[in-house]
Amino acid sequence: MRIQFVQTVRCGALLALILAGCATKPYDYTNFRAHPPRSILVLPPLNESTDIGGTYGYLSTVTQPVAEMGYYVFPVAVVDHFCKENGMPGAGEMHQAPLDKIREIIGADAVLYITLKQYGTKYQVINSATTVLAEAKLVDTRTGTLLWAGTLLAQDNSGGAGNIFGDLIVAVVTQAINKSTDHAHNVSRMANTQFAVKDHGLLPGPYHPKHGSD
Amino acid sequence: MLRTGALLTLLALLAGCATPTMYSWGRYEDVVYAMYAAPDKMPPARQVELLEEDFQKARSKNRPVPPGWHAHLGYLYYQLGKADQARQEFQTEKAQFPESGVFMDRLLGNLASK
Numbered sequence: 184m185r186i187q188f189v190q191t192v193r194c195g196a197l198l199a200l201i202l203a204g205c206a207t208k209p210y211d212y213t214n215f216r217a218h219p220p221r222s223i224l225v226l227p228p229l230n231e232s233t234d235i236g237g238t239y240g241y242l243s244t245v246t247q248p249v250a251e252m253g254y255y256v257f258p259v260a261v262v263d264h265f266c267k268e269n270g271m272p273g274a275g276e277m278h279q280a281p282l283d284k285i286r287e288i289i290g291a292d293a294v295l296y297i298t299l300k301q302y303g304t305k306y307q308v309i310n311s312a313t314t315v316l317a318e319a320k321l322v323d324t325r326t327g328t329l330l331w332a333g334t335l336l337a338q339d340n341s342g343g344a345g346n347i348f349g350d351l352i353v354a355v356v357t358q359a360i361n362k363s364t365d366h367a368h369n370v371s372r373m374a375n376t377q378f379a380v381k382d383h384g385l386l387p388g389p390y391h392p393k394h395g396s397d
Numbered sequence: 398m399l400r401t402g403a404l405l406t407l408l409a410l411l412a413g414c415a416t417p418t419m420y421s422w423g424r425y426e427d428v429v430y431a432m433y434a435a436p437d438k439m440p441p442a443r444q445v446e447l448l449e450e451d452f453q454k455a456r457s458k459n460r461p462v463p464p465g466w467h468a469h470l471g472y473l474y475y476q477l478g479k480a481d482q483a484r485q486e487f488q489t490e491k492a493q494f495p496e497s498g499v500f501m502d503r504l505l506g507n508l509a510s511k
Contacts, residue, residue, distance in 0.1 A: 221496050222496035222497070236434065239430070239433035239434065240430065240433075240434065242429070242433075243426050243427075243429040243430035243433070244426060244430075246425070246426055246429075246463065246464070246465060247418070247422055247426055247463070250419075250420065250463050250464045250465075251418055251419055251420070253419075254464075255464045255494045255496035255497060256463075256464045256465055257464075257465055257468075257497065257500060258464075258465030258466075258468040258469040258472070259429060259465070260429045260432060260433075260469060260472070261465070261468050261469055261472045261504075262500075264472065265504075287499075288499070288500075288503065289499060289500045289503075290496070290497070290498060290499025290500050292496075365434060368430060368434075390419065391419075
């Protein structure tokens, strides 16, 4: 049983960051260590939220945190196009693709399956709450073994405008996109910092300076 | 709980944009986001322009571009009908990250058969 707790902090933007808390036991990395991947295929997330933009708003935030943990991450948009050209029109079909085919055709050691449980902003009287909640599973393509699973969650109660993440990270792109469109995309980046949390996130991969040290 | 909150904020900042990254990310993920969220404003030619600019910046600082970057650029060149440039980018991806070999060979094979 894993316990999570929520803490809201006002700091420029109001952030709520949820970790698989300090009080909980470290993740059991036995399978991860037995089948250490070099390369990870990130498939477009299954979207169980009410926002149709969730799949790609989230997909475009996963490469950096996973690659910075030391893994080769296949180009997410190229893979998406490639799958679509090969008879898999959506995330649902892609998540059903047999692992041996993924291994043969793309050469991935592991697949990261993400399901978006919540993605979007709820507007209230004086502020708004943007929540991203995703469940992630990393599966070995040789054996089908579950290597890692985690819950990624972040919440921003600031209301969107003027938030530090929007300004810093998507400064260029927001010139091309209506600023108010998709704050959940920015909050997804916060959720994804949890890939790097020691004892709960991914183990450092082959390109990471700490690879093999723990 | 307040101290825990401060710690979590710190963790978030450390794990986020405040940490020096292994790779020079430039606008790679922003481009990927925009190509889906606003495809009319981020066509392949515009993506190429932004990514090539970022590549010059990365190179001037002698920093590597991230996994998938050259493959994405190659795919854009393929979409623009520039097969030679596409081929070069797929080969660069494979050289930088041998893990991409199976997939890059497949894309290179598709290019050759066009």
